[in-house]
Amino acid sequence: MSRREDEFREFMRDRASPLHQTAYLLCGDWHLAHDLVQDTLVKAYQHWSRIRQADNPDAYVRRILLNEVRGRWRRRERTVPVARFPAGRQPVAPDAADEIARRAGLRQALLALPLRQRATVVLRYLEGMSERETAVVLGCSEGTVKSQSARALGTLRSLLDRTESAL
Amino acid sequence: MNDSQESQLTRDLRELVAGQPSTLDLEAIWLRTRKRHRRRRALRCAAAAGAVVLAAGGFFAVHETGGSPVPHSGTAAGQGGGAATGTTAGSGGRGSTSAATRTETVAYVAGKVEAALGDVNKYVLRDGQLETGPNGHSATIWTDPRTGNAYEIAHDSDGRSIAWLSTYLVKRVLTWKTVEADYAARTWFVSVMHAAGPIQGSTAGATSTVMTPAEIKAWLDAGRLTIAGHREINGHLAIGLRQPWARGYRELWVDSRSFLPLRTIMADFADTTGPLKNVLLIDNETWLPRTPSLLDTVNHVHIPAGFRRVPPPQ
Numbered sequence: 507m508s509r510r511e512d513e514f515r516e517f518m519r520d521r522a523s524p525l526h527q528t529a530y531l532l533c534g535d536w537h538l539a540h541d542l543v544q545d546t547l548v549k550a551y552q553h554w555s556r557i558r559q560a561d562n563p564d565a566y567v568r569r570i571l572l573n574e575v576r577g578r579w580r581r582r583e584r585t586v587p588v589a590r591f592p593a594g595r596q597p598v599a600p601d602a603a604d605e606i607a608r609r610a611g612l613r614q615a616l617l618a619l620p621l622r623q624r625a626t627v628v629l630r631y632l633e634g635m636s637e638r639e640t641a642v643v644l645g646c647s648e649g650t651v652k653s654q655s656a657r658a659l660g661t662l663r664s665l666l667d668r669t670e671s672a673l
Numbered sequence: 674m675n676d677s678q679e680s681q682l683t684r685d686l687r688e689l690v691a692g693q694p695s696t697l698d699l700e701a702i703w704l705r706t707r708k709r710h711r712r713r714r715a716l717r718c719a720a721a722a723g724a725v726v727l728a729a730g731g732f733f734a735v736h737e738t739g740g741s742p743v744p745h746s747g748t749a750a751g752q753g754g755g756a757a758t759g760t761t762a763g764s765g766g767r768g769s770t771s772a773a774t775r776t777e778t779v780a781y782v783a784g785k786v787e788a789a790l791g792d793v794n795k796y797v798l799r800d801g802q803l804e805t806g807p808n809g810h811s812a813t814i815w816t817d818p819r820t821g822n823a824y825e826i827a828h829d830s831d832g833r834s835i836a837w838l839s840t841y842l843v844k845r846v847l848t849w850k851t852v853e854a855d856y857a858a859r860t861w862f863v864s865v866m867h868a869a870g871p872i873q874g875s876t877a878g879a880t881s882t883v884m885t886p887a888e889i890k891a892w893l894d895a896g897r898l899t900i901a902g903h904r905e906i907n908g909h910l911a912i913g914l915r916q917p918w919a920r921g922y923r924e925l926w927v928d929s930r931s932f933l934p935l936r937t938i939m940a941d942f943a944d945t946t947g948p949l950k951n952v953l954l955i956d957n958e959t960w961l962p963r964t965p966s967l968l969d970t971v972n973h974v975h976i977p978a979g980f981r982r983v984p985p986p987q
Contacts (some may be wrong), residue, residue, distance in 0.1 A: 511749060519702065522702070523697065526697055530690060531686065540697065543697065543702070544706075551706045556784075556787075559787065562874065612686070631679065631682050631686055632687065636873035638874070
């Protein structure tokens, strides 16, 4: 096996799982996320000679993943279920199931965000990327990351408040 | 959201993905990756072969006569797209109209530039910079790629100045030190500035005062490039790559033999309220041998005699 192949396989071993997780939060379905990661890695391998020399190969590959998600979203995945958030306030006493419900609500709320805002949240808060790093992956300015992030958090807060009120 | 809510969001997202059903079958992905890669490579070879046939028929050919390159334009499907888009007669002799000697795709040129930029530490870069527009200026900047230090002679509306510029990191915080001598006032000053916060992630290339190989490489990798054409720049036959922006473009012209940058052009038409508001920043690059005197000039401050030290401007 060539050195190029060795390096790529090592990259795959290290990064496939985090990519899978990111893809899941972006599309909301583990199986679809699996396909997206496969397609991403196929493309990454085609450009591996360039990617391996980049300052941040991971950012490059994440951008490919994001483009894959975007492509799917445009083509046929518009039917990803989006939560219906009850508007009425129905206070009930919290119990152990609240945590699970809250996370389920978070997943739904995340899917309700526009893709770019969703990606911003995932990169910033799951991956722990800085605004600068996020901007590199998204191919936009840091200012755009800030504004997208603020909007996304505002929407999430609003949706989650409604979810929690309904619990 | 406040900080604690953001921390909670991070924890919740991690919990969400902790339910990852199973690990990926990496071996299967690898086999599929290789299979698809081979198939795409075969298609690319076929496409390139087709383009060479077109070029031989003169469709995209560039003929260079009497040392006066004829500009040509080509298009590219994007980096790595593989579609051959332009050809050049290379170093064809005077009056030669011989057939193209090689096919130059964006991917080919980008690859060559990246390789050439891996070797820049052998040189000192001289950059003749000219900015048009309302705040236009001109400057010549010599940069030592090994130290990142630069020496600049600038001409603007206030007259001539010289400056030594150092950019370095202090605990990951970018720090800029400028020692500048003003010939109009016959004064000099030292200014040290720090970035607002530490750099997150890689610091590679952060201290460079010119477009670094890494930045150029990132630019090449970003795609959306086309072959801008061929022209003579400072006695070298150059090939250009162009990247359009929403309101402007950037071009990189490289020596068609060494593939080192000769000229970069950044055109920004963002402010188009008046006919003269467009800004064009042109950098003419020359790669010079690392002579002791040049290295001394770039890396050591030599304040002209009789100049008075003053506080840095606020």
